[in-house]
Every structure is written in C-alpha cells, then in structure tokens.
Amino acid sequence: MIRIEHLHKKYQANKRDIIALQDINLDIAQGEIFGIIGRSGAGKSTLIRTLNLLERPDDGRVLIDGEDITALGHEALLELRQRVGMVFQHFNLLNAKTVAQNIDWPLKITGRYSREERAARVDELLQLVGLEAHRDQYPSQLSGGQKQRVGIARALANTPRLLLCDEATSSLDPETTASILRLLLEINRKLGLTIVLITHEMEVIRSICDRVAVLDAGAVAEHGKVVDIFLRPQHAVTRALLAESHAWDENDLYYQRREGGKLVRLTYAGELAAQPILSQLTAATAALATIVRGTVSRIKDTPYGQLLVEFSGGEHAVAQVLERLRHSGIDHEVLA
Numbered sequence: 001m002i003r004i005e006h007l008h009k010k011y012q013a014n015k016r017d018i019i020a021l022q023d024i025n026l027d028i029a030q031g032e033i034f035g036i037i038g039r040s041g042a043g044k045s046t047l048i049r050t051l052n053l054l055e056r057p058d059d060g061r062v063l064i065d066g067e068d069i070t071a072l073g074h075e076a077l078l079e080l081r082q083r084v085g086m087v088f089q090h091f092n093l094l095n096a097k098t099v100a101q102n103i104d105w106p107l108k109i110t111g112r113y114s115r116e117e118r119a120a121r122v123d124e125l126l127q128l129v130g131l132e133a134h135r136d137q138y139p140s141q142l143s144g145g146q147k148q149r150v151g152i153a154r155a156l157a158n159t160p161r162l163l164l165c166d167e168a169t170s171s172l173d174p175e176t177t178a179s180i181l182r183l184l185l186e187i188n189r190k191l192g193l194t195i196v197l198i199t200h201e202m203e204v205i206r207s208i209c210d211r212v213a214v215l216d217a218g219a220v221a222e223h224g225k226v227v228d229i230f231l232r233p234q235h236a237v238t239r240a241l242l243a244e245s246h247a248w249d250e251n252d253l254y255y256q257r258r259e260g261g262k263l264v265r266l267t268y269a270g271e272l273a274a275q276p277i278l279s280q281l282t283a284a285t286a287a288l289a290t291i292v293r294g295t296v297s298r299i300k301d302t303p304y305g306q307l308l309v310e311f312s313g314g315e316h317a318v319a320q321v322l323e324r325l326r327h328s329g330i331d332h333e334v335l336a
C-alpha cells in the first residue's frame with residue numbers, strides 16, 4: 001500500500017546540515033499495523049510526516065496505492081490528507097470546541113456533507129471510541145486517554161485508508177496506553193485500516209504491530225516481522241531498546257555457573273510454546289535445568305518463550321542436551 005523509496009531529508013539549523021533521513025526504503029502492506037521505533041532524534045517523526053507530506057523529502061518517493069504523493073499538486077494534496085488520518089502525541093484538539101465539534105471539524109471543512117450526515121457520522125465515531133457520554137464536554141474536562149480517543153475519532157472522520165500515529169500513547173500512563181492500543185487494534189481489524197505508528201517503546205510494538213522498522217540516526221537499522229526482530233535482534237540499537245523492556249539483557253553473561261554448567265538462551269515461538277520443552281530435554285538426559293531468567297508471553301497473536309537456562313549435571317549430560325537441541329527446531333545460543 002505504501003512504498004518508500006530512497007527517501008532523504010535534511011534540515012538546516014545554524015547553517016549546519018542535520019541529516020534527518022538517509023536512504024529509507026520500506027514497504028507497508030494494506031491492512032497491517034506497521035511500527036517504527038527508534039531513539040529520540042532518530043528521524044521517526046520526520047519519516048511519518050513524509051507519508052502525508054507534512055514534511056517534504058529532499059529526495060526519493062513515497063507511493064501510496066501506486067501514486068507518487070511527492071508529485072501531487074496543491075488540490076490533490078489536500079485531498080490526500082483526507083485519505084490519511086493522523087494522531088498526535090499531544091492530541092492537538094481545539095480547546096474551544098466540544099468533543100463532538102472536534103470530531104465534526106474535519107467533516108465540516110470538506111464542505112461535502114449535510115448537517116444531518118455529519119451528525120450521524122459523529123455519533124458513529126463517538127460510539128466507536130467509546131465517548132458517547134462525553135460528547136458535549138470540552139477537552140480540558142477530559143483525561144489524557146479520553147483526549148486521545150477524540151484525536152483518533154477525529155482522524156477517522158473522513159474514513160481514511162491509512163492512519164498515522166506519532167507517539168499516540170507516549171503521554172499516557174501504562175493502563176491508558178493499553179486501552180488506546182486495544183482501540184487501535186480493534187479499528188485495524190474492524191475497518192481493515194492500515195496503521196503506521198511510531199514509538200520509542202518496544203512494548204507498543206510487541207502488543208499490536210505486525211512488522212517493525214528500527215530507525216537509527218536517520219537510517220533503517222533493521223526491519224521485519226515483529227516476532228523475528230523481537231526474538232533475534234541483530235542491531236545494537238534494537239538490543240538496547242529491548243533491554244529497556246527487559247526482553248534482553250547483556251548482563252546475563254555474568255551469571256555464576258555451576259561446575260561444567262552451560263548457559264543457554266532458548267527462543268521459540270508458535271507451536272513450540274505449547275510444548276513441555278525443558279521437561280523433555282531433562283527427562284531424556286541426565287541433565288538438570290535451572291531457569292535463570294525468562295519470558296513466556298505473546299507477540300501480538302504469537303505465543304513465544306525466551307528462557308535463559310543453565311544446564312548442568314555433568315559434561316556428558318550437558319553435551320546430550322545440546323545434541324538434542326540441535327535437532328529440536330528450538331533456537332538456542334550457548335552464551336557461556
């Protein structure tokens with residue numbers, strides 16, 4: 001649905017060039033939730049803003065449904081922005097307008113609908129985001145999560161095919177974040193809407209994204225299915241971001257092993273997550289398994305496990321375990 005080709009962007013500040021994006025190439029499919037993650041200053045906002053040309057790239061193309069949006073004229077661009085909704089970190093609501101009026105605003109300015117049509121659409125949107133009871137309140141009377149629901153409803157008003165979310169949950173507490181993420185997932189499934197979201201939290205990526213690109217210093221460090229990036233991070237930046245969400249920890253290497261013990265990281269997903277993996281390994285050998293650390297959870301809909309296990313019980317038994325692991329289909333890495 002979206003193809004980003006050789007995108008470059010630089011800014012000028014104090015007569016110096018700041019390279020915000022360098023040679024970004026990405027494909028985003030219809031109906032998926034695509035995450036872009038990176039540290040502060042990595043270029044995330046710049047990149048997402050090129051997708052509706054709030055930011056114009058210096059070089060490269062952005063194709064949406066095959067159409068090069070960097071070549072669009074003024075009229076076509078205004079029309080494009082109605083097909084692409086956007087949600088912001090700080091909500092950007094009109095404070096002098098009520099919830100219903102905020103949601104109505106993008107419908108009104110198109111001049112395309114009658115008052116009745118607009119009212120019906122606003123009702124529908126209020127219901128979708130669960131704010132029927134708050135329709136006549138002003139933004140100052142709402143919680144952060146409620147404000148973001150208004151932001152989402154407003155972004156969906158003109159039934160866009162694509163929703164861009166720039167740190168939509170970064171100003172919210174963890175519980176409210178979870179409820180907004182659930183809402184985005186529900187909208188994605190119910191309306192088949194493509195969502196591109198940016199975040200600096202792996203947890204956001206893990207819970208709702210299908211694929212992810214990791215941005216570092218304006219370039220794509222790695223990209224792929226969330227399961228793959230999460231369980232087998234290749235780039236130092238990805239590992240650091242995962243460490244913050246406790247999914248990865250280089251300190252594991254300093255664990256004090258028993259005599260002859262081996263420290264092994266086991267990674268498995270899907271079907272294997274329902275198997276008694278450790279029991280099978282120890283029952284078939286004389287080895288002992290000590291779980292040092294571990295996560296058994298889900299990446300969106302895929303169950304997975306990542307365990308750091310010390311196998312001990314003698315050299316022979318440990319060798320047998322490693323031999324069995326080699327034939328098991330379980331990803332394993334002997335750390336020490």
Ligand SMILES: Nc1ncnc2c1ncn2[C@@H]1O[C@H](COP(=O)(O)OP(=O)(O)OP(=O)(O)O)[C@@H](O)[C@H]1O
Binds near residue numbers: 011038041042045200
């Ligand atoms: N209008 C601007 N003028 C000059 N430099 C800019 C401008 N906008 C962004 N930059 C610079 O471009 C780089 C990328 O900025 P961008 O806002 O895209 O990063 P980000 O990943 O969204 O960061 P954050 O997580 O802090 O929001 C940064 O070095 C930033 O300082």
Ligand SMILES: [Mg+2]
Binds near residue numbers: 044045046
């Ligand atoms: Mg940003």
